Amino acid sequence: MTIKLTGKPVTKEIYSQIRVEIEENNLTPKLVIIIIGEDPASKYYIQNLEKKGSKVGIAVETKSYQVSITQNDILKEIENLNNDPTVHGIMIQKPLPSQLNESEIVMKISPDKDMDGFHPLNVGNLVLDRKGFLPSTPAAVLEMLKFYNIETSGKNIVIIGRSNIVGKPLANLLLRKSKTGNATVTVCHSKTQDLSKVCKKADILIAAIGRAFFVKPEMIKNNAIVIDVGVNRIGDPEKGYRYVGDVDYEACFDKVLSITPVPGGVGTVTTAMLLNNVLVAARKVI
Numbered sequence: 301m302t303i304k305l306t307g308k309p310v311t312k313e314i315y316s317q318i319r320v321e322i323e324e325n326n327l328t329p330k331l332v333i334i335i336i337g338e339d340p341a342s343k344y345y346i347q348n349l350e351k352k353g354s355k356v357g358i359a360v361e362t363k364s365y366q367v368s369i370t371q372n373d374i375l376k377e378i379e380n381l382n383n384d385p386t387v388h389g390i391m392i393q394k395p396l397p398s399q400l401n402e403s404e405i406v407m408k409i410s411p412d413k414d415m416d417g418f419h420p421l422n423v424g425n426l427v428l429d430r431k432g433f434l435p436s437t438p439a440a441v442l443e444m445l446k447f448y449n450i451e452t453s454g455k456n457i458v459i460i461g462r463s464n465i466v467g468k469p470l471a472n473l474l475l476r477k478s479k480t481g482n483a484t485v486t487v488c489h490s491k492t493q494d495l496s497k498v499c500k501k502a503d504i505l506i507a508a509i510g511r512a513f514f515v516k517p518e519m520i521k522n523n524a525i526v527i528d529v530g531v532n533r534i535g536d537p538e539k540g541y542r543y544v545g546d547v548d549y550e551a552c553f554d555k556v557l558s559i560t561p562v563p564g565g566v567g568t569v570t571t572a573m574l575l576n577n578v579l580v581a582a583r584k585v586i
């Protein structure tokens with residue numbers, strides 16, 4: 301029988317650990333999110349983060365700016381937040397308006413407050429297996445593998461997607477000599493030849509593409525484990541729209557050993573991992 305790998309029991313454990321640590325150590329962790337413009341999906345995500353944060357004792361403050369903000373003004377704001385001892389974590393909500401230089405903005409955030417784990421110092425630490433902030437989505441995938449006791453050592457893991465925020469960091473984490481590593485990792489992308497054949501070799505298939513229902517049963521080995529990172533908004537005749545993953549969940553369900561749903565899978569745990577980063581940052585200051 302196929303096992304549904306839901307995020308809820310994973311987050312329950314993470315949030316209860318966060319609460320205990322905050323109380324025991326009398327911490328007041330604070331995350332500041334910078335949002336530029338009026339992207340409704342970003343706003344929805346941040347509201348959710350604020351709610352989750354307040355439930356576990358992490359303050360989440362949002363600083364909203366007009367799309368016309370200049371590079372200098374945003375850099376100044378980051379400088380202020382870097383120097384503010386009451387702020388433990390900084391996050392810049394994407395997408396950014398085109399006039400802004402994203403790379404310079406990411407570099408400006410203190411690596412000690414870089415909750416996304418995008419600063420080159422944290423990226424380097426990840427690759428070199430040193431301590432640092434991990435990007436929340438790859439961290440969420442690892443947390444799910446750990447929670448559900450999914451063995452990665454010696455397994456063929458295929459990741460579809462090579463982005464800097466999901467595919468690449470995840471590949472490096474799964475290669476680590478660690479409990480959730482030691483895998484043989486293949487990373488696919490839009491230029492991969494014979495993608496189905498490559499995917500079919502996977503003991504664990506991870507989809508991070510951004511295309512609804514992209515992964516079909518014929519791309520999956522019998523009894524594989526499927527982790528769906530994708531979140532795609534599609535039309536729905538009743539509700540107007542709904543979110544689905546990169547995997548054709550219904551069609552693949554009977555073929556796999558276990559699979560993460562969308563929504564209710566990796567995305568749920570991603571939020572918890574981000575808040576956990578804020579706790580770690582606050583603890584470091586103490």
Ligand code: NAP
Pocket residue numbers: 437460461462463464465466467488489490491492495508509510511529530531532566567568570
């Ligand atoms: P991205 O930056 O757009 O990267 C997508 C990757 O998929 C690229 O490497 C691209 O290849 C590859 N790709 C696209 N079409 C392909 C095809 N036909 N065959 C093979 N590979 C193909 O996306 P992302 O930011 O990594 O996000 C991926 C998905 O995860 C999205 O649905 C996003 O919403 C979701 N996401 C979820 C969470 C979460 O917490 N659950 C967090 C972040 C993102 P090229 O490099 O060759 O273009």
